[in-house]
Amino acid sequence: MALSTEESGRLAALLSGQADRVTSRWTEIVTSSLRGRLSQAELRRQVQDLHSAIVATSEQGDIDLSADNAAELRAALADLSRGRARQGFSATETTVSIFALKDVLAELVQEAGGANALNDYVAFAKLVDEMGLFTFESFVRTRESLIADQAEQLLELSTPVVKLWEGVVAVPLVGTLDSARAQVVMERLLQTLVDTSSPYAIIDITGVPAVDTQVAQHILKTVVAARLMGADCIISGIRPQIAQTIVALGIEFGDIATKASLADALRHVLRLSGVETARRQPRRGA
Amino acid sequence: MTAGIDLGHPQAQSVRSDEDVVRVRQLVRTVAVAVKLSLVDQTKVVTAASELARNTLVYGGGGSVEVATVENGRRKGVRIVFADSGPGIADLDLALTDGYTTGGGLGLGLSGSRRLVDEFEIETSPETGTRITVTKWSR
Helix, strand or coil: CCCCHHHHHHHHHHHHCCCCHHHHHHHHHHHHCCCCCCHHHHHHHHHHHHHHHHHHHHCCCCCCCHHHHHHHHHHHHHHHHHHHHCCCHHHHHHHHHHHHHHHHHHHHHHHCCCCCHHCCCHHHHHHHHHHHHHHHHCCCCCCHHHHHHHHHHHHCCCCCCCEECCCCCEEEEEEECHHHHHHHEEEEEEEEHHHHCCEEEEEEEECCCCCCCCHHHHHHHHHHHHHHCCCCCEEEEECCCHHHHHHCCCCCCCCCCCCCCCHHHHHHHHHHHHCCCCCCCCCCCC | CCEEEEEEEEEEEEEECHHHHHHHHHHHHHHHHHCCCCHHHHHHHHHHHHHHHHHHHHHHCEEEEEEEEEEEEEEEEEEEEECCCCCCCCCCCHHCCCCCCCCCCCHHHHHHHHHHCCCEEEEHHHCCCEEEEEEEEEE
């Protein structure tokens, strides 16, 4: 849906003829749609950038948004939508900034009049539509990359290896244990075992909502890997419903020690490593 | 299949990625809570759904899952249908044997999930793929 050379020539003339008026009117419409969440000055700058990109492109002859000579225009649009996406604006609020140009163009075309007025406006509107869709696409892409980033950060955040006692480290697992997370957990745990030279590791699955065969297999692999490095693994946080499900599924944890709670697991490990815990005798007559 | 009347609309979820398996799990859990399954039964049916949805993804090359509530007299239940258009299961008896796997898993997914639910039905052929229907009734 490209603009022919004559059409884009007229568009360039229209837009650059009254550049100041176009940008002010455009800024005005956008400002009212964003309800003051961006400063007038910032909006004016964005609109001016877009304006000059469109004029620059239309002066080169025919406009085709997917062609090479529209690269600058595409960059300006992508810039705008990236900024809006990161600032938390909705898709509508972002694309309205582009569609606002239609209103401006309608006014200009009407004033200029002439035999081609309607045809020109339809062609210009198509271009604006295309620009709007392009903006929408890049808005979605930015949002998707934000979500992917956050998922990655969550992956990092949600797998801490904590030291519970001298020689005892624990991994509290929370949420879904998919292959990617299981890999991160295993790497972290094994590295921490080396760094702290701990002989005991506790894997706590209190926060794992469902233990299916894949989760079980990931845990078993981690335990076997830790064993190869000479550390003993205890699985804790096995709730009644999880225990019954594991039995029904037929998963066997073999000789791996399992405990209902993290406290039980810690007590078990302390006993194994010969640490005595005793309650202090209450002082008589105190 | 036992006589059961569908309550409300069945919920469908396509299975194309690992995230979809998580979505299936959440959907099944929501429905299981809605029909008042006990915590143990909720966990069992969610785990079975997780296994079968992953089978749909890994062995069936993706497919769809439909979750519906069913009623049989005074009991309510969850019925889940897993359908794919994959290559089907060559030897069903062997596939339902504990510890048998063609994919490097524990080999307990299919056989184990049969023990986790009350009703379990498989239709499979190389032409139409595999369709598994499971039902878990409230006690």
